[in-house]
Amino acid sequence: MTSRTGIAPGADGELSIDDRLALLRRMLEIRFFEDEVQRLFTKGLVRGTTHLGQGQEAVPVGVCAALRDGDTMTCTYRGHGAVLAMGAPLDEAFGEILGRANGLCRGKGGSMHLTDLRVGALGSYAIVGAHLPITVGAALAARYTKSGAVGVAFFGEGSTNIGAFHEALNLAGIWRLPAVFVCENNLYGEYSPYASTTPVDTIAERAASYGMPGVRIDGNDVEQVRATAIEAVERARSGDGPTLLEAMTYRQVGHSRSDPAKYRPEGELEQWLERDPIVVYERVLSEAGVDADALASIRASAEEEVAAALERAAASPEPELGSRLEDVYAS
Amino acid sequence: MIATTYKQAITQGLADALAEDDSVFLFGEDVAAAGGVFKATEGLRERFGDTRVLDTPISEQAIVGAAIGAALMGLRPIAEIMFADFAGVCFDGLANQLAKYRYMTGGQASLPVTVRMANGSPGGFGAQHSQSGENWFLNIPGLKIVVPGTPADAYDLIRAAIRDPDPVLYYEHKGLYNIKGPLRAAADARAEIGCAELVRQGGHVTVVATQLMRHRAVEATQVLAGEGIEVELIDLRTLVPLDLDAVLASIERTNHLVVVQESSFGGSWGATLVAAVLEQAFEILDAPPLVVRGDETPIAYAANLESAWLPDSQRIAEAIRRTVAY
Numbered sequence: 001m002t003s004r005t006g007i008a009p010g011a012d013g014e015l016s017i018d019d020r021l022a023l024l025r026r027m028l029e030i031r032f033f034e035d036e037v038q039r040l041f042t043k044g045l046v047r048g049t050t051h052l053g054q055g056q057e058a059v060p061v062g063v064c065a066a067l068r069d070g071d072t073m074t075c076t077y078r079g080h081g082a083v084l085a086m087g088a089p090l091d092e093a094f095g096e097i098l099g100r101a102n103g104l105c106r107g108k109g110g111s112m113h114l115t116d117l118r119v120g121a122l123g124s125y126a127i128v129g130a131h132l133p134i135t136v137g138a139a140l141a142a143r144y145t146k147s148g149a150v151g152v153a154f155f156g157e158g159s160t161n162i163g164a165f166h167e168a169l170n171l172a173g174i175w176r177l178p179a180v181f182v183c184e185n186n187l188y189g190e191y192s193p194y195a196s197t198t199p200v201d202t203i204a205e206r207a208a209s210y211g212m213p214g215v216r217i218d219g220n221d222v223e224q225v226r227a228t229a230i231e232a233v234e235r236a237r238s239g240d241g242p243t244l245l246e247a248m249t250y251r252q253v254g255h256s257r258s259d260p261a262k263y264r265p266e267g268e269l270e271q272w273l274e275r276d277p278i279v280v281y282e283r284v285l286s287e288a289g290v291d292a293d294a295l296a297s298i299r300a301s302a303e304e305e306v307a308a309a310l311e312r313a314a315a316s317p318e319p320e321l322g323s324r325l326e327d328v329y330a331s
Numbered sequence: 332m333i334a335t336t337y338k339q340a341i342t343q344g345l346a347d348a349l350a351e352d353d354s355v356f357l358f359g360e361d362v363a364a365a366g367g368v369f370k371a372t373e374g375l376r377e378r379f380g381d382t383r384v385l386d387t388p389i390s391e392q393a394i395v396g397a398a399i400g401a402a403l404m405g406l407r408p409i410a411e412i413m414f415a416d417f418a419g420v421c422f423d424g425l426a427n428q429l430a431k432y433r434y435m436t437g438g439q440a441s442l443p444v445t446v447r448m449a450n451g452s453p454g455g456f457g458a459q460h461s462q463s464g465e466n467w468f469l470n471i472p473g474l475k476i477v478v479p480g481t482p483a484d485a486y487d488l489i490r491a492a493i494r495d496p497d498p499v500l501y502y503e504h505k506g507l508y509n510i511k512g513p514l515r516a517a518a519d520a521r522a523e524i525g526c527a528e529l530v531r532q533g534g535h536v537t538v539v540a541t542q543l544m545r546h547r548a549v550e551a552t553q554v555l556a557g558e559g560i561e562v563e564l565i566d567l568r569t570l571v572p573l574d575l576d577a578v579l580a581s582i583e584r585t586n587h588l589v590v591v592q593e594s595s596f597g598g599s600w601g602a603t604l605v606a607a608v609l610e611q612a613f614e615i616l617d618a619p620p621l622v623v624r625g626d627e628t629p630i631a632y633a634a635n636l637e638s639a640w641l642p643d644s645q646r647i648a649e650a651i652r653r654t655v656a657y
């Protein structure tokens with residue numbers, strides 16, 4: 001059995017070199033994808049705004065590497081990485097962000113709403129907290145239908161202050177549902193540092209109120225993320241209930257495109273750039289004996305694949321005007 | 332008068348209210364240190380301090396609830412809910428608690444709460460950040476609803492909302508933040524809650540619009556004037572209470588009505604206005620009233636789909652021509 005990312009799951013199984021390279025490759029694809037989105041935004045080709053997650057790639061890649069076909073995932077407006085980590089096609093993701101007919105949502109959703117049910121990506125949600133109860137529902141359905149599936153939700157630390165977070169975790173806790181709640185603690189909610197809005201030291205400790213384990217991990221260490229996620233996913237799958245993971249990470253860019261992120265203390269970004277999950281993992285792999293050429297060629301091929309996907313997306317037409325009247329109702 | 336932007340008019344209105352009355356305070360997500368997501372509260376924390384201008388966690392239910400509690404205790408809170416679409420998260424607080432408190436307690440207290448929300452399309456923000464939220468609250472007696480469309484009205488109505496003894500939902504239009512215009516000098520010329528503005532006089536047809544649609548309707552009237560169609564344009568500025576008298580007085584003169592709104596039809600203010608006009612003035616209409624509006628769909632992200640959804644000056648002009656020619 002392979003996981004969604006084609007990497008052998010199983011906490012005990014050592015990761016092969018190929019598995020490790022696959023993790024790296026996925027992070028690189030997401031990084032290059034988002035770098036492109038940033039450029040497209042600057043060129044005026046992305047409408048409204050877009051929320052990028054450069055620096056956070058290890059969290060979705062590590063977690064989704066612990067999932068298998070049939071498992072589900074929900075995420076936020078900062079969800080390009082998570083949707084791609086589930087295996088959504090790069091070109092259709094670009095197409096959606098460009099508002100094209102080939103987009104994942106036919107151009108109707110946009111950057112904040114990437115959704116691909118084919119790969120279990122149940123949606124990117126732009127109302128903070130909205131998806132957490134929805135994940136509970138997906139997990140409830142998994143148990144109801146005995147599908148054995150697990151539902152994962154990604155969300156920011158700021159989202160743990162909204163009512164929906166507490167209701168969702170409580171319900172998942174009391175029903176011991178097969179869910180994994182993954183908080184990407186990137187230290188800021190919009191422009192507010194996390195300590196200014198959250199009166200506890202860790203998000204992980206909030207789990208105690210909902211009768212589930214809470215674990216804080218290094219979210220920039222993709223193998224640690226994966227290993228912890230495997231434990232949580234297995235716990236969920238075996239009927240032992242949900243887990244709250246708090247992955248410490250950092251968004252290297254502003255909240256959205258209108259945010260120059262001036263509120264960051266001096267030196268903070270630089271410190272985190274040194275702990276960039278991709279840089280860190282390339283170092284790990286190089287110490288494990290992967291030569292520089294191999295790393296460079298993975299980079300190059302990821303970059304090429306992203307560029308080719310963008311080209312396909314850009315060649316896709318605008319949606320037909322009449323399509324705006326479709327999809328409101330099923331019948 | 333120096334021209335200010337719509338956004339500056341709001342900031343100035345908030346500042347003047349904070350300066351005038353110690354019981355006024357302002358809170359919401361990122362409104363203080365960052366000066367607001369739309370920068371409409373910039374500089375207020377620096378000027379009034381952090382007991383009067385407060386940042387909150389992402390907790391809309393708590394924001395609205397806290398505004399109600401503080402108002403009960405005699406304060407005049409201004410709560411910001413950022414995008415109007417987020418009112419869904421705190422709907423109970425607004426619709427069941429804030430709106431009904433005074434009535435359900437037999438008038439024991441009034442709740443002078445102002446709730447600021449940012450409305451509107453066509454910014455490309457997608458279906459959950461582009462709606463005109465005022466329509467959601469039309470069927471909830473107890474809430475007043477204002478929808479300023481110019482800098483002068485933005486200033487006057489934020490002042491009026493804060494001064495008002497009742498809860499007021501104050502909708503700012505995202506697409507208007509940077510438009511410029513003069514503020515009103517004389518206090519007696521100020522816009523008041525419940526009072527429409529006659530933007531332009533004309534004998535052939537009454538057109539009623541608010542916010543962005545007011546500006547698009549102005550464009551349409553200019554084109555139509557060249558064709559000999561004289562439009563009387565009314566900006567309601569307040570949806571509840573509705574200035575029906577102003578609309579009826581105009582229809583007395585024009586015998587035609589076209590409403591332009593940035594939302595779909597069902598349950599909208601335009602539909603409500605047409606119903607009210609038909610109830611009272613059926614006989615004086617020479618043509619069926621028309622509501623120019625968005626399709627019965629959510630708002631799509633793609634540029635061409637979003638702009639097809641939103642009425643533009645051509646569509647407005649076409650509707651007016653049809654009504655006049657009926």
Ligand SMILES: Cc1ncc(C[n+]2csc(CCOP(=O)(O)OP(=O)(O)O)c2C)c(N)n1
Pocket residue numbers: 076078126127128129155156157158159160186188189190255360389391413417420
């Ligand atoms: C209900 C609601 N309130 C406010 C917002 C505006 N908003 C969008 S993102 C955000 C911050 C979220 O912070 P966090 O949960 O830490 O996620 P991050 O953006 O850091 O990934 C806020 C306040 C929203 N989208 N929905």
Ligand SMILES: [Mg+2]
Pocket residue numbers: 156157158184185186187188189190
């Ligand atoms: Mg955050």
